[in-house]
Amino acid sequence: MKWLHNILEVFREELHNSIFDEGVVVFFFIVPLLYPLLYAYLYSNETVREVATVAVDNANSATSREFLRKVDATADVNIIGHCADMQEAVDLIHKHKAYCLIYIPAEFDYALMDGKQAVVELYSDMGSLLYYKALLSSCTEVSLAMNKDIKTQRLVGATDKQASTFNHPIEYEYVPMFNTQSGFATFLIPAVLVLLIQQTMVLGVGMMAGEEREKKRRGILEPHVLGKKPWEMLMGKGAAYLAIYLVVAAYVFCVVPRLFHLIQIGQWQDMVAFLFPYLLACIFFSLTLSGIAHNREVFIIMFVFVSVPLLFISGISWPSCSIPHFWKVVSWLFPSTFGINGFVKINNTGALLRDVRPELIGLWIQTAFYAFTAWLVYYRSYGKHLKDSIEVAEVKLQARWAEYL
Amino acid sequence: MNNENKSGLMRVMRREVLRMLSQPVYIFCMVVAPLIGYIFFTTLMGQGLPADIPVGVVDEDNTAVTRQVLRNLDAFQQSEIVEQYASFGEAREAMQQGKIYAFYYIPKGTTEQALSSKQPKVSFYTNPSYLVAASLEYRDMKMMAELASGAIARETLYAEGYTDEQVMGILQPIKMEMHAIGNPGLNYSIYLSNILLPAMLMLLIFQVTIYSILSEVKEGVSKHWMELVDGNIYKALAGKLLPQLAVWMVMGAVYLVILYAYWDFPLKSGIWPMALAALLLILVSQAFGVFLCELLPSLRWALSIATLWGVLSFPISGFSFPQIAFPAPLRALSYLYPLRYYYLTYVDQALNGLPLCYSWANFAALLAFLALPMLLPNRLKKCLLEYQYTR
Structure with a gap:
């Protein structure tokens, strides 16, 4: 041996x-x-929460305020302030006081009243992709919920058949497996x-x-x-x-x-x-x-x-x-x-x-x-x-x- | 006297050039390794976005409608349906084996429920253990949901004579329009390579600087080096580091050319602010290496610490996982890393194109790091003149 x-x-x-x-x-x-x-x-925080965001609300209506309030309430976005114009908001991003910007144009409410599509513009600093993800997913979540309400209101007076077509499309659900909070x-x-x-x-x-x-x-x-x-x-x-x-x-x-x-x-x-x-x-x-x-x-x-x-x-x-x-x-x-x-x-x-x-x-x-x-x-x-x-x-x-x- | 010292500096520089040429480790670490790194990262993520990520489908319903939905899916850029699975379990197994990164699950009765207005649910399962792939899949799915879920309603409305504008207003009253400032295509290579390339160079500069100074002690020739400049530590270091600086500047220029000329990455500020940032990062890395030699005048210790510190620069600079999400102590620690200031400068300058005055604090911080070698020069001098390498 x-x-x-x-x-x-x-x-x-x-x-x-x-x-x-x-x-x-x-x-x-x-x-x-x-x-x-x-x-x-x-x-250890796994993901970025409460990303500092500024809002420019030119519509300043009940709906636009509701939208911003609901976005602020999400876990990922924190609206730190409202700016009078884009210039001011962009400057806050440049100074790294905020990383995202939500811009609601003045036409927002007119479009909604006319039955047209009302656009909300989102801007994200690309220093990190996680800012982008936080802003987009929070705003999408809120807009989906609000769209549902708006559609229900609009359908007052529509025929049953119309109502069902608009309100019951296929719902899509996103399920992250194994790493559930991504x-x-x-x-x-x-x-x-x-x-x-x-x-x-x-x-x-x-x-x-x-x-x-x-x-x-x-x-x-x-x-x-x-x-x-x-x-x-x-x-x-x-x-x-x-x-x-x-x-x-x-x-x-x-x-x-x-x-x-x-x-x-x-x-x-x-x-x-x-x-x-x-x-x-x-x-x-x-x-x-x-x-x-x-x-x-x-x-x-x-x-x-x-x-x-x-x-x-x-x-x-x-x-x-x-x-x-x-x-x-x-x-x-x-x-x-x-x-x-x-x-x-x-x-x-x-x-x-x-x-x-x-x-x-x-x-x-x-x-x-x-x-x-x-x-x-x-x-x-x-x-x-x-x-x-x-x-x-x-x-x-x-x-x-x-x-x- | 003055004349003699000047020639002393020249002699150290000449000696250093010869040393660099005679040891392959210098050529490897100063030229070959950075080039491998540059080419690796930029070709790995060349397309900027992964295309055709394999995705699976479980279609328990299997009707004309669901098949139509699936055909639409395949048209998206990031995903490619590679396989249909008979059951949820099979698809999950394929995901565990890494064959697919995500799958759609269409339960039995989906079509029937859709037709009878019961709002069926189609689920999309992803595996964010592979975070990049899963995030991109999420985007595709969102788009798909927007297009497909309204498809039936849209057809009805068109038939009733509504215009495009009205149809969209009815189906999606509030719409999000996303703008990614500076990187609209969410190009991952722009996001990562802009920092990975200089970070690799920085790591190599740390190590080569330390090796070149303290290996003199190990080889027992440091006294000879110091004698050439009459024991003036600053001249000794200048003579040694200037020839290296020349090489590093070339390698810095190479990465700037690769990023901003060859791959044409966003450079809103023009090249000069980034060239300045690159030059400062190189100088700071050298200064940091010298500082570590002063702090720990032992080759193995200084190199080990440089390695550990340098590797930590990657995550702690906050270019992938943002610094604002760190726990507070590490957020504070991140300010001790030069790479953090380089990254912030890059965001302000190349990506956002701000006036230089927005970045002055970052440039100032980098300049402050340059003072590090002034802290303990005599410690290193003593080591170079007196220390006998044992073992």
Whole structure:
């Protein structure tokens, strides 16, 4: 059982390195601990309520006032003031005192009395699409209710047949499922959590590999790598990261959603069966990428900038059906793509494991593929030394270091 | 003396250019990475609005009338009916599998109820776990409801000789007309790329600035660097950061060209206010990097903090989820992020085309960040001159 002993030795050493290297601790523990709290807190209001809105009511009639009063009463819009003219109102928007503007033209009442269509004009600052959404949905809601009343009044004297035609068309109902208030946290946080696992792991593992290479270049070889086969090193290291990330994942996926009352309707068995291959894929992906980490820090700068693109390429925000083919293929290289999609389906919509089969297969393929590439990386960088005894290896390395100097 | 110092500055600059050329990490992070980011975001959302989002249908009624309604639906730009499902359960499963983003549910008896004036209900289920897709579907559905629900009544009224104007007045007495100021098509790329591109550049500037300063300590050559300028920390930093600034300015110009010339995004203010904002953002990012080096003169710590701080800039600047909806402490925190001021400037200038005086406070805030490196220069100087890298 030499191999098991070897694996355990690497496992122990790597676990020790992860816990006692402050830089790695930041990525393995501090970031997964704090970032989810920060993000979930940031979006804890889920959506924007009471958007400051100004009104210009040139009609100034009972109906127009009723309309504004009812809009003001909705949850999403707050009318902070009435302006005498557009100039004044627009200026308030420009000064960011208000974000939306409701304009009721003077003809509003004449049109209503003539039986024509009365138009209400809505303007929204496009600094955020959520202002637009809040204003449009509130005003539409109010206008639908008022239209119903107006129609009933107008139909006094109409024949029964006419009345029924106007008053009973098909009603349409909008039902958001799974994220019932169309909230931002419910939509974004699960994806951020999944991505966070991959990104912190890649950075932490890359830092440690960079450190190891730096030492190797200086002629120092960690004794625990000697006499090991590349696959034994991979298994030992992988097991160490797995042990750490099982704890991290338990916190990120069980504790955080509960703390912030985020949706979580998946079966826990499915969740575990899905997240396990995700962790494995991330581990071997990290070990593969660590092959290009020639020193600790360079790796951070080269990898951090992809975090935001990875969130977008997953299809959680910009729908995957509209992602250009090229980028879709690129997205399959990253465990986060399958991880985010599968996890959101299980966690948010209660999908079963069989519903996420494509993602699950993707993760297992990535696990196998990256395990192989990680083995190549380790074979190339350590294969030469691993067979040597510790003395021979150090002599060789020191000779190379002397040459380099 | 003066002459000698001047040449010292030149020598540091020359040395920096050589360093930048000799280490691939500089070329990657200063040129390749920003370009990848620029191209990624603008091509990902190239069309501005996702087209043909897959939508399902459950038509339990299956009459000539409901089939007509469904045919109308397919004509909308954002949605495409890809599949008919036999039951509500099947459609829900398809939604859970992510095959469709929404579905219409027409219950049995809809047509009969419509004909006997019982006001049947057609439901539209979306999955806002994919918020963008669901929001667009909502818009399509609203339009559809407006057009389709009045279809029967409209035909009756036309037959009775009413004019278009009168018909609309009867069916929909009050109508909403929505104007999205500056971005009438609700183009998502305009909404997001305008900030994502500079934000990525900012993040890279943080990191490269820190790496270039503190890796000198790690390599044990920082003393040599300081000797070239007789230990003058300001000259040392200027000599190092000016060549980088030149590259960053080119990369800044590249994103301005991509956004406002190639994709032709709204630029009501003309290019100069945005060019100024971009230049300030670049300078502030460099200044912030220097400040972090002063605060934590250790390569790994300064880089880690820059990373965490920089990544947080994206949500906290408020360009996607508005700042007014943050909890109060984070609303206050957002003012410490330079990207917030860049975003506000962009809204005022490029999107709304206001006179520069509306943005003076944002420019002033960005300028204030430039003073950050003046706070603790001696701490960094001491580190550069004395610190021995161990490990």
